Amino acid sequence: MDADTLISVKNLKKYFTITRGGGGFGSRQVIPGVDCVSFDIRKGETLGLVGASGSGKTTLGRTMMRLYQPTEGQVYYRGANIFQLKGYQQQLQLCRKMQMVFQNPASSLNPRMTAGSIIQEALIIHKLAQGVERIKRIHELLELVGLSYRAAERFPHEFSNGQKQRVAIARALAVEPEFIIFDEPTASLDVSIQAQILQLFFNLRQELKLTCLFISHDLDVVKLVSQRVAVMYGGKLVELAETRKLFDSPAHHYSKELIAAGGLSYYGNKSTWTQNN
Amino acid sequence: MELDKLLTVTELKVSFTIPRGEIKAVRGVSFQLAQGEILGIVGESGCGKSVIGQAILGLIPLPPCGVLAGSIKYGSEELIGMKESELVRVRGKKIGIVFQDPAAALNPIMKVGKQIVEAIQVGRKLTRKEAVLEALKILEITGINNPDEIFHRYPHELSGGLGQRVLVAIALAGQPEILIADEPTTALDTMSKVSLVGLLQELRDDINLTIIFLSHDLVLVARFCHRILVMYAGLVVEEGRAADIFNNPRHPYLRGLLQCLPNTAGENVFAPIQGQPVDPAVLPPGCAFAPRCPERMAVCQELNPGGFQVAADHIVCCWLFQPGIKGIKKAT
Numbered sequence: 079m080d081a082d083t084l085i086s087v088k089n090l091k092k093y094f095t096i097t098r099g100g101g102g103f104g105s106r107q108v109i110p111g112v113d114c115v116s117f118d119i120r121k122g123e124t125l126g127l128v129g130a131s132g133s134g135k136t137t138l139g140r141t142m143m144r145l146y147q148p149t150e151g152q153v154y155y156r157g158a159n160i161f162q163l164k165g166y167q168q169q170l171q172l173c174r175k176m177q178m179v180f181q182n183p184a185s186s187l188n189p190r191m192t193a194g195s196i197i198q199e200a201l202i203i204h205k206l207a208q209g210v211e212r213i214k215r216i217h218e219l220l221e222l223v224g225l226s227y228r229a230a231e232r233f234p235h236e237f238s239n240g241q242k243q244r245v246a247i248a249r250a251l252a253v254e255p256e257f258i259i260f261d262e263p264t265a266s267l268d269v270s271i272q273a274q275i276l277q278l279f280f281n282l283r284q285e286l287k288l289t290c291l292f293i294s295h296d297l298d299v300v301k302l303v304s305q306r307v308a309v310m311y312g313g314k315l316v317e318l319a320e321t322r323k324l325f326d327s328p329a330h331h332y333s334k335e336l337i338a339a340g341g342l343s344y345y346g347n348k349s350t351w352t353q354n355n
Numbered sequence: 356m357e358l359d360k361l362l363t364v365t366e367l368k369v370s371f372t373i374p375r376g377e378i379k380a381v382r383g384v385s386f387q388l389a390q391g392e393i394l395g396i397v398g399e400s401g402c403g404k405s406v407i408g409q410a411i412l413g414l415i416p417l418p419p420c421g422v423l424a425g426s427i428k429y430g431s432e433e434l435i436g437m438k439e440s441e442l443v444r445v446r447g448k449k450i451g452i453v454f455q456d457p458a459a460a461l462n463p464i465m466k467v468g469k470q471i472v473e474a475i476q477v478g479r480k481l482t483r484k485e486a487v488l489e490a491l492k493i494l495e496i497t498g499i500n501n502p503d504e505i506f507h508r509y510p511h512e513l514s515g516g517l518g519q520r521v522l523v524a525i526a527l528a529g530q531p532e533i534l535i536a537d538e539p540t541t542a543l544d545t546m547s548k549v550s551l552v553g554l555l556q557e558l559r560d561d562i563n564l565t566i567i568f569l570s571h572d573l574v575l576v577a578r579f580c581h582r583i584l585v586m587y588a589g590l591v592v593e594e595g596r597a598a599d600i601f602n603n604p605r606h607p608y609l610r611g612l613l614q615c616l617p618n619t620a621g622e623n624v625f626a627p628i629q630g631q632p633v634d635p636a637v638l639p640p641g642c643a644f645a646p647r648c649p650e651r652m653a654v655c656q657e658l659n660p661g662g663f664q665v666a667a668d669h670i671v672c673c674w675l676f677q678p679g680i681k682g683i684k685k686a687t
Contacts, residue, residue, distance in 0.1 A: 130544045130545075130546055130547075131514070131515060131543075131544045131547075132514070238631075238632075239400075268399035268400050268571055268632070269399060269571060269572075269573065269612055269615050269616065270399060270611070270612060270615050270627060270628045270632070271399075271632075272615070273615035273625065273626070273627035273628070274627040276617070276625070276627075277625075277627050295544040295545055296545070296617075297545065298616065298617040299617045301617065302617040302625065335546070336545070336546065339545050339546045339549045
């Protein structure tokens with residue numbers, strides 16, 4: 079394995095079994111959430127992951143975070159198989175390296191905990207700071223994501239969507255991870271707030287030298303943030319290429335369709351949008 | 356000869372009274388809708404666009420609404436203040452609405468076919484058989500290839516795109532002249548967005564539907580609407596033909612918004628608008644955008660600008676465009 083590679087996914091499968099009908103006579107249906115996916119992520123890189131709803135992007139992200147047990151396949155972090163860790167200590171260490179920012183900030187934050195409590199959970203579990211140090215660290219993290227220290231006392235419902243997302247990012251950063259999966263971080267945000275969160279992402283990525291998997295169905299955003307992009311369809315990885323190459327000359331027919339549909343961008347397609355006028 | 360205006364909204368004001376204070380959601384919006392037009396109303400959360408849609412349909416409950424003023428004329432009938440018994444005639448039948456989230460707008464324990472039939476049967480005497488046939492026809496019109504199958508599904512068994520088409524079908528059931536689409540594409544992925552917009556365009560071409568499209572997706576609106584109103588904090592800040600709005604944006608807020616779009620030209624000229632969106636309960640005097648405006652002047656912080664014409668059919672509500680404004684001191 080390359081010294082440069084941080085994460086290596088090999089033949090990963092995650093199938094879901096659904097039982098329809100009750101009384102033990104229902105029919106079983108197997109749905110391939112992730113269907114034999116392989117790829118590498120290099121240190122310092124941001125890999126974009128695109129595809130329609132239901133293509134398996136979120137399932138892939140969650141399986142890589144060990145939120146799901148894979149049906150088959152392996153995921154290596156710096157050469158170690160993350161599904162074969164021995165003991166609590168090893169698993170705890172991995173949690174410090176890999177973190178995730180979830181799709182819907184409103185439901186990924188515990189509504190009964192203040193922002194400060196949410197962020198400090200990680201500090202407590204990993205014994206990263208005690209007492210005054212811990213409070214200082216919480217304020218540092220809030221500042222890092224552009225929130226005032228007073229945010230620590232507030233509950234999620236007191237924040238706007240953009241602010242909630244910042245809290246979620248602060249939570250992920252609390253353990254000083256190397257690798258973060260961002261699952262549709264700007265999907266529920268207004269245009270101007272999305273821009274602020276993306277600006278934050280750029281700053282953090284540079285300052286903290288993060289390696290990222292950036293999942294989004296918004297092609298414009300992915301194009302802006304990623305060095306390479308992977309396209310998913312029906313649980314399979316259909317194409318993986320450098321960002322510029324993928325958008326200029328997609329190879330797979332589905333990638334072509336996706337990019338053509340996504341070509342609504344203001345700067346990209348000025349000639350076509352005047353059709354209606 | 357001027358085209359007959361289907362809908363004329365004049366100085367619409369809607370405020371809500373809540374414990375925190377008075378929320379001025381809409382502060383004096385005027386526009387006209389011509390037959391066959393696709394009008395886009397663009398703005399971020401809290402700008403007041405959804406409230407306009409609801410006001411047109413009389414869906415705003417009087418408490419907590421404190422103020423509902425101005426005029427909404429459908430043809431020659433005044434909709435504001437209309438009795439509920441009269442509004443029922445208009446709602447759904449002359450003016451229909453499609454909401455944002457099929458999962459929330461559809462009854463989760465009723466098959467979708469039945470929900471469409473329900474909408475069809477409102478105020479009409481049809482046998483169940485006739486209503487079902489019509490429901491299937493409408494499902495086909497919305498581009499669904501297998502209406503018989505979809506008819507018998509529950510909302511949770513539909514993808515986002517299909518759910519949205521069912522909402523369109525329900526809206527079409529009353530055979531309205533005007534369709535208000537309130538953020539219909541927000542919950543959909545890119546390809547579904549394009550299909551839905553394609554469907555709306557077809558409906559406008561085939562059955563001469565007039566559409567008001569509310570969205571925060573600037574790019575989609577530019578591509579699909581004829582005329583656009585850009586809103587901020589309850590007021591229209593810029594209005595014009597789609598081409599003018601996007602080729603020649605004037606208002607600093609609109610320009611800021613366009614610069615926020617992830618730039619696909621490769622160069623990073625990407626720049627967020629400074630500051631936070633305005634709190635509608637605590638509006639500053641003068642122009643609501645002034646606190647965040649890179650080009651604000653002293654007058655902006657005191658007086659709300661009116662509309663200034665910058666080209667045929669292109670109006671901007673910004674003091675920068677008052678004739679003779681050059682040389683005015685900038686605010687510190």
